[in-house]
Amino acid sequence: MFSLKKVAEESIPTIQALAEKTWSIAYASILPPAQMSYMLEMFYSTNALIKQMQQGHQFIFVADEEKAHGFASYSTKDLMIRKEVAIHKPANHYRLHKLYISPDQQGKGLGQLAMNFIVADIKANGGTEIELNVNRSNKAIEFYSKYGFQILRHEDNDIGNGYFMNDYVMQLSLK
Ligand SMILES: CC(C)(COP(=O)(O)OP(=O)(O)OC[C@H]1O[C@@H](n2cnc3c(N)ncnc32)[C@H](O)[C@@H]1OP(=O)(O)O)[C@@H](O)C(=O)NCCC(=O)NCCS
Numbered sequence: 001m002f003s004l005k006k007v008a009e010e011s012i013p014t015i016q017a018l019a020e021k022t023w024s025i026a027y028a029s030i031l032p033p034a035q036m037s038y039m040l041e042m043f044y045s046t047n048a049l050i051k052q053m054q055q056g057h058q059f060i061f062v063a064d065e066e067k068a069h070g071f072a073s074y075s076t077k078d079l080m081i082r083k084e085v086a087i088h089k090p091a092n093h094y095r096l097h098k099l100y101i102s103p104d105q106q107g108k109g110l111g112q113l114a115m116n117f118i119v120a121d122i123k124a125n126g127g128t129e130i131e132l133n134v135n136r137s138n139k140a141i142e143f144y145s146k147y148g149f150q151i152l153r154h155e156d157n158d159i160g161n162g163y164f165m166n167d168y169v170m171q172l173s174l175k
Helices: 009-026 033-044 046-054 110-124 140-147
Strands: 003-007 058-063 068-076 093-101 129-135 150-160 163-173
Touching (some): 003 009, 003 110, 009 033, 009 058, 009 093, 033 046, 058 110, 068 110, 093 110, 110 129, 129 150, 140 150
Antiparallel strands (some): 003 058, 058 068, 129 163, 150 163
16 A cells, blocks of 8 residues: 655655665666766755755655655745746746656556645645656656646756756646
8 A cells, every 4th residue: 555745854865765776777778877976966965855855845755554665856946946037936836856766666656646646735735837857868758748747848957067967848737
């Protein structure tokens, strides 16, 4: 029996272990190993995760009675935009930052379960749309499309060290 729960700083080691496990497979044919390590450090170091939580990113686990099999995080969109730009972004616009299901549990409906929980939580807080970035070579695009997300645009984001994130920005309207 799987359940969804909101988690905080005490769950950071589990988030890091799940991220390493899912990334090493999901991005094996997409990112060079050095870029994968760079990005894991950038987005999943203990300091980075604490900062995200302090900035209001909500983390959740998909878990059974024994352990977590996946995690996700989301927040209002203005939290991750520079202040001068955020003025134009209403607080009812959300971003899904992370969604990862353990490789041995993928394709069993857990991603959909997590999305349903996230959408319900965001709607309950007055959210009207969810945006996300997904690598243009990631099979997860089909999962998001099936859920109702639409591709808004391409984005090539410079993340330093000569690396880029070659993404689609996708959006789901909750209205
Ligand atoms: C993408 C991911 C979150 C989807 O979660 P999941 O538990 O595997 O997906 P579900 O079993 O809930 O699938 C829901 C629906 O999407 C479809 N789907 C899921 N992954 C798919 C894929 N790669 N290609 C096509 N369809 C897919 C399923 O067939 C299912 O359709 P159905 O309801 O008609 O049967 C998960 O596979 C994952 O973590 N992948 C690796 C990490 C990743 O890329 N995360 C996204 C980062 S942006």
